[in-house]
Amino acid sequence: MNSRERSAVERSLVSVVDDDESVRESLPDLLREFGFAACAFSSAEEFLASDWIDRTRCLVLDIAMPGMSGLELQRELKLRGQEIPIVFITARRDEGIRPLALEQGAVECLFKPFSDTALLQALNAALQVS
Amino acid sequence: MTPSQQRSHKGNILVIDDEPAGLKLLFAILTEDGYAVHERQLDLESQLRFVKETLPDLVLVDLRKPGMDGYQVCASLKNDPTTRAIPVIFISSIDRSINQAKALLSGAVDYVTDPFDTEEVLWRIETHISLRRLRENLESAACKHSAQPVAPNEDLERAFQEIHVLTQVTGRKHAEEKVRQAKRELKRSEALLAEAQRLSSTGSFSWKVATDEITWSEQLYRIFQFEQDTPITLELIGSRVHPEDLAMLNDMIDRARREVSDFEYEHRLLMPDGSVKYLHLIAHGIRDHEGRQEYIGAVQDVTQRRFSEDALAKARTDLAKVARVTSLGVLTASIAHEVNQPLSGIVTNASTCLRMLSADPPNIDGALETARRTIRDGNRASEVITRLRMLFSKKEPSPEPMDLNQATGEVIALSLGELQRRQVILRAELAADLPLINADRVQLQQVILNLLRNASEAMSTVDDRPRELLIKTERDEGDRVRLSVKDVGVGFEPQAADRLFEGFYTTKDDGMGIGLSVSRSIIESHQGRLWAAPNDGPGATFSFSIPCTPEGLAGEVRMPNAA
Numbered sequence: 001m002n003s004r005e006r007s008a009v010e011r012s013l014v015s016v017v018d019d020d021e022s023v024r025e026s027l028p029d030l031l032r033e034f035g036f037a038a039c040a041f042s043s044a045e046e047f048l049a050s051d052w053i054d055r056t057r058c059l060v061l062d063i064a065m066p067g068m069s070g071l072e073l074q075r076e077l078k079l080r081g082q083e084i085p086i087v088f089i090t091a092r093r094d095e096g097i098r099p100l101a102l103e104q105g106a107v108e109c110l111f112k113p114f115s116d117t118a119l120l121q122a123l124n125a126a127l128q129v130s
Numbered sequence: 131m132t133p134s135q136q137r138s139h140k141g142n143i144l145v146i147d148d149e150p151a152g153l154k155l156l157f158a159i160l161t162e163d164g165y166a167v168h169e170r171q172l173d174l175e176s177q178l179r180f181v182k183e184t185l186p187d188l189v190l191v192d193l194r195k196p197g198m199d200g201y202q203v204c205a206s207l208k209n210d211p212t213t214r215a216i217p218v219i220f221i222s223s224i225d226r227s228i229n230q231a232k233a234l235l236s237g238a239v240d241y242v243t244d245p246f247d248t249e250e251v252l253w254r255i256e257t258h259i260s261l262r263r264l265r266e267n268l269e270s271a272a273c274k275h276s277a278q279p280v281a282p283n284e285d286l287e288r289a290f291q292e293i294h295v296l297t298q299v300t301g302r303k304h305a306e307e308k309v310r311q312a313k314r315e316l317k318r319s320e321a322l323l324a325e326a327q328r329l330s331s332t333g334s335f336s337w338k339v340a341t342d343e344i345t346w347s348e349q350l351y352r353i354f355q356f357e358q359d360t361p362i363t364l365e366l367i368g369s370r371v372h373p374e375d376l377a378m379l380n381d382m383i384d385r386a387r388r389e390v391s392d393f394e395y396e397h398r399l400l401m402p403d404g405s406v407k408y409l410h411l412i413a414h415g416i417r418d419h420e421g422r423q424e425y426i427g428a429v430q431d432v433t434q435r436r437f438s439e440d441a442l443a444k445a446r447t448d449l450a451k452v453a454r455v456t457s458l459g460v461l462t463a464s465i466a467h468e469v470n471q472p473l474s475g476i477v478t479n480a481s482t483c484l485r486m487l488s489a490d491p492p493n494i495d496g497a498l499e500t501a502r503r504t505i506r507d508g509n510r511a512s513e514v515i516t517r518l519r520m521l522f523s524k525k526e527p528s529p530e531p532m533d534l535n536q537a538t539g540e541v542i543a544l545s546l547g548e549l550q551r552r553q554v555i556l557r558a559e560l561a562a563d564l565p566l567i568n569a570d571r572v573q574l575q576q577v578i579l580n581l582l583r584n585a586s587e588a589m590s591t592v593d594d595r596p597r598e599l600l601i602k603t604e605r606d607e608g609d610r611v612r613l614s615v616k617d618v619g620v621g622f623e624p625q626a627a628d629r630l631f632e633g634f635y636t637t638k639d640d641g642m643g644i645g646l647s648v649s650r651s652i653i654e655s656h657q658g659r660l661w662a663a664p665n666d667g668p669g670a671t672f673s674f675s676i677p678c679t680p681e682g683l684a685g686e687v688r689m690p691n692a693a
Binding site (some may be wrong): 020022025027030088112113 | 296343470471472473474475476477478479482485486489496499503507590608
C-alpha cells in the first residue's frame with residue numbers, strides 16, 4: 001500500500017529509537033513516505049518514559065546506545081509484557097549480533113546503511129506478526 | 131735443469147741421487163742462497179772418483195731411492211782420506227724413518243727430510259760447511275804453530291760454539307717433528323679462522339702506524355670489495371668510506387697516531403654500486419717487539435643487523451601507535467561506525483527524496499530538505515575519512531614551533547557552523563602571554579576539535595540553560611601550556627572519568643567515537659596529559675597540558691658511535 005491508500009487514522013505508528021541524530025532526522029521522513037506515522041527518540045529511556053509505547057506498532061531500534069542498549073530495551077519490554085515487534089538497525093558488523101537479535105525475538109536486524117526496500121520488507125513482516 | 135757449473139765462494143755442493151727431478155726444490159733453495167750445486171747419477175765408483183776430483187764442500191746423498199745404497203756411498207767417502215773430511219748429509223723422506231745407527235756409523239753428519247723446510251736445509255748445510263772450514267783452519271793453524279801453545283782467539287771461540295750447537299742437532303729430530311706438527315695445526319686453524327671470518331662477515335687487519343703499512347685478511351678485502359692482495363693504503367680505505375663519515379674517520383686516525391689505545395667505532399661505506407654498508411670496527415693498540423706502535427683489530431659488516439634493527443624499531447613504533455589507540459578489531463569497527471553513520475543518512479535521505487519526487491503531487495520541499503541532508507552527510511563522511519587518514523598515517527609527528535591560540539582560533543572557525551546549529555554559545559579566553567610551543571599542529575588541532583565536539587554533544591539535550599561552552603588557554607607551571615574546554619552538559623560520574631578515554635566507549639557522537647582515546651595518545655606523545663573533571667555545577671571540563679618543548683619528539687637518528 002502507498003501513502004495515498006492509508007488515511008491518517010489508519011497509519012501505523014513506527015517508533016525510532018537511536019542516539020544517532022542523523023537517523024532520527026532522516027528515518028521518520030522515509031517511514032512517512034512508506035505510509036507510516038513515525039516518531040523518534042534519542043534513547044531507550046526516553047522511549048520508555050514516553051506515552052507512545054502502547055501506540056507503537058513497530059519499533060525500529062538501534063542496538064549500541066549509551067545507557068540502555070537496544071537489546072536491553074527488548075528484554076525490558078518483554079518483562080513489561082509489551083511485545084512490540086522490533087526491527088534492529090545497527091552500524092556494528094559483529095558476526096554474532098544478528099543471530100543473537102533474532103534469537104531474542106527480533107523480526108529483523110539490518111546493518112547500516114540499509115536500503116529502503118530492505119527496511120520496508122522488515123516493517124511489513126513485523127506488522128504481519130502483530 | 132742446469133746445475134751450476136761454477137764454483138761458488140759460499141760453497142759447492144754435490145748431490146748424489148738417481149732421480150734429480152725429485153730434488154728440484156732443493157736445488158732451487160740451494161742455488162737461490164748462493165751455492166753452486168752439482169749432481170751426479172753415475173755408478174758408485176764413478177761417483178767416488180768425481181768427488182775426489184772436484185772436492186765439494188758438502189755432499190748430499192739421497193737415501194730414498196731403492197736403487198741406491200746411500201750408506202755405502204757415505205762409507206766409501208769416509209774410507210778415503212782425500213774425501214773423509216767432506217761432510218755428508220743424507221736426504222730422507224718424512225715417512226721413512228732413517229736408520230740412525232746406520233747413518234752415524236756410515237759417517238754422515240746430519241740429514242734433511244722431504245718435504246724440505248727451506249730455512250732448516252740452508253741452516254744445516256751452512257753449519258756443516260762452516261764447521262768443516264773451521265776445522266780445516268784449525269788443523270792448518272795447529273800444524274803451523276805446533277810448538278806454541280794455541281792462544282785462544284775469536285775463531286776458536288766461534289768454532290767451539292758452533293760445535294756445541296751441532297751436538298744439539300741430533301736432539302732436534304723430535305723438535306722437528308713437533309715443528310711440523312705445529313705447522314699443520316697452524317695451517318688448519320688459519321683455514322678455520324678464514325672460514326669463521328667469512329661466516330661472520332668479519333675481517334681482520336693490522337696497521338703499523340709509523341710506516342702506515344696495513345695488512346688485511348681475505349674477508350676484509352671482500353667486505354670492501356677490493357681485489358685480493360691489493361696493497362692497502364689509508365687513501366684506498368678512504369675511497370670507500372661514506373663521504374659523511376670521512377671526517378670522523380680521519381679524526382680517529384689522528385687520535386690513533388697520537389696515543390696508543392684501543393678504539394671502537396662504527397662507520398659506513400659507500401660501495402661503487404651506490405649501496406651503503408655499516409661497519410663496526412674494534413682495534414687494539416700494541417707495541418711490537420721493537421717498541422713500535424701497531425694496531426690490530428677486526429672489522430665486522432653489520433649492515434644486515436642494522437637494517438633488521440631499524441625495521442624492528444619501526445615496526446614497534448607502528449604497532450605501538452595502533453595498539454595505543456585501540457585493539458585492531460575495535461579500531462576497524464569504530465572506523466566503520468564513523469563512516470557508516472553519514473552513509474546511512476545518505477541512503478535513507480536519498481531513498482526518501484526519490485519517493486517524495488515520485489509522489490503525486492511530488493513533495494518538492496521535502497525532497498529539497500532530504501537532498502540537503504544528503505549533501506551534508508556526504509561531506510561529513512569525507513571529513514571523517516580525511517581526519518582518520520591523517521590520524522593513522524604512518525607519518526612521524528612533525529613538531530614545529532606553533533601558537534596554540536592561533537591553532538585554537540582556526541578550530542573554532544571550522545566548528546562555528548556546527549556549534550551554531552546546535553545552539554552552542556562559545557566563549558574563548560585565550561591567554562595573551564602564551565609562549566610558543568613545539569608540537570605537531572595538525573594533531574593538536576584534532577584534539578581541540580574533538581574536545582569541542584564532545585562538549586557540544588554533551589549539551590545537546592540541555593534545554594533549561596544556555597549551552598555555554600568555554601575554551602581557555604593559559605600558562606601552566608613547569609614551562610607548560612594548558613587548554614581546557616568547559617561545558618554545561620550532562621557531565622559524568624567522577625568514577626567514570628577513566629572509562630571516557632577508553633577506545634570506543636561511546637557511540638553517541640556523530641564525530642569521533644574514538645576521539646578521546648586517540649586524543650589522549652596524541653597528547654601523551656607530546657609528553658602531556660589529557661584529563662577530565664566534572665564541574666562544580668553542571669557539565670564537565672576537559673583539559674590538556676603539554677610542555678613547551680617536549681623532548682624526543684623528533685624521529686630517532688642513529689649516530690655512529692665514536693670511541
